[in-house]
Amino acid sequence: MGPLGLALVHYAWKEVVAAAASVRGRGEGISTPRSQALNAGHRMSFSSAGRVLTRTPASDFSILLSSKAHPDNFNFYIGWWLKSFVLLGLSYQLLFSLSYFSWDVFSKNLWASLIPLLFCSLIVLAALALDHTHQFKFKFKYVVFFSITITSALGLTKTLTGSHAESTNIIMYGFSFYTASIAYLIHSQQLSAKSIAVVSNPLLLITGPIATYFRPIRHYSFKKRFAYFFPYIVVGLFLHQAIATPLTTTFDLISLTDIFSSCAFAIIFELFVYANFCGLSLLIYGVCGVLGVKVPLNFKQPFSSTNIVEYWRGWHTTLSVVLKSLFYAPTKQILGTFPAILLVYLASAMWHGITLNFVVWGLFHASVFILTILFLRRRASVIPFALMIVGIVVGRAIFSDSDFHRLLEKLTFKYDGLIVLSKLTALTGMTKLALSLGILFVTAEMLFQKCKYFKQRNYKFYRIPVIQLILLIITLSTIFDGSGVDYAVYGQR
16 A cells, blocks of 8 residues: 555544544534634634544434534534535536536536545545644645646646636546645644545535635524625626626637737726636625535625735635735745745746746736835825736736737737727627626726725625616526626636
């Protein structure tokens, strides 16, 4: 079996003994983590020692699927995994093929959730079994984080440009999300056997968020949870179905290289990625909340910002937490702020994919971020806002195009007339509506960021009952149109 196999067997046996002792003594309670998390706002609910799931009698199986299991009990996490396993098929049907049912698609996605469970089990148990030296832990967390970089370099996973459908390689499903989650838990010393059921949760692997925390909220009744979290589901469906999906018909604009066409595509693609990624994240956030579990809110109105620093605080927040913990905090102590920022963006670029466009993307955004900080220190406000607009548009143009030669041509900013106008006027009515709704959605975030319904950056305005009704009507009127392609931008690997 080798040293690793023997270590895993030894660790598994210790866990069985520990689980048996806890059952006999009824002494399992909420344990204190081995150390506090680096960010108290993202503290996990895992205990410091894992437990394995013992045989569950048929009479107790319903407890697994109910919300009555104690949140420190492994049954709580495995029960949530089983519920998510079932909900995955229903969610996929709701999101991506509402107008028809395909058993092949349904069963494929159910099987896809079993592979991450196996891989997570191997990675987590290996980390726990071999976690006896600080040097090992330091190296292993970065190996786990950059494992998606390795698979990208080997061609096992696609580069995350967002402009293509998800990979057909079922083995790599959710790989980027659960490896980032495990790396974060190793770093914050919160990894346990219970982590397996959370980081491999099928719902979270559709498109995130990265499982920086996973907390029960059963102290609120179902009625209160539904009243608070269901509106997020409505907003998520609206963004994904009414805006993101129809905008996929504009992807042919990526081939145009003149300045106006490149900027137009970058703006449209930014709207698409935001509506797709944020929409699905809000949907998952709402579903989990209604069912009694709090997961991170992965987007916090990023366009309600006055500079690029605020923008990134609201965009893919869980990846920001991971990058800040693994790269920014330790590097800042040694090299200072600006080298730490550069390392964060290069690490983020490598997480998205090994291509030249992402190297340029990382260097570009690091430069914009550093320049913004310098101007903010001088109490400037107009220039940081202008830098944010430039950073978002040019950054998205770099992000979306993995054809480096075409990208270089775009970055020459050549003028070739207004070719893009004829392309835009030729769009279908549904695509024009989606584009208008996307622009309106983002513009409202920008213009009304000081308003009480926007300043909390939790989509409060869109959760007003009257607005909810309008969003539902628009979504239902567009959902069966059939234009565009349904897929998860960050579900590609």
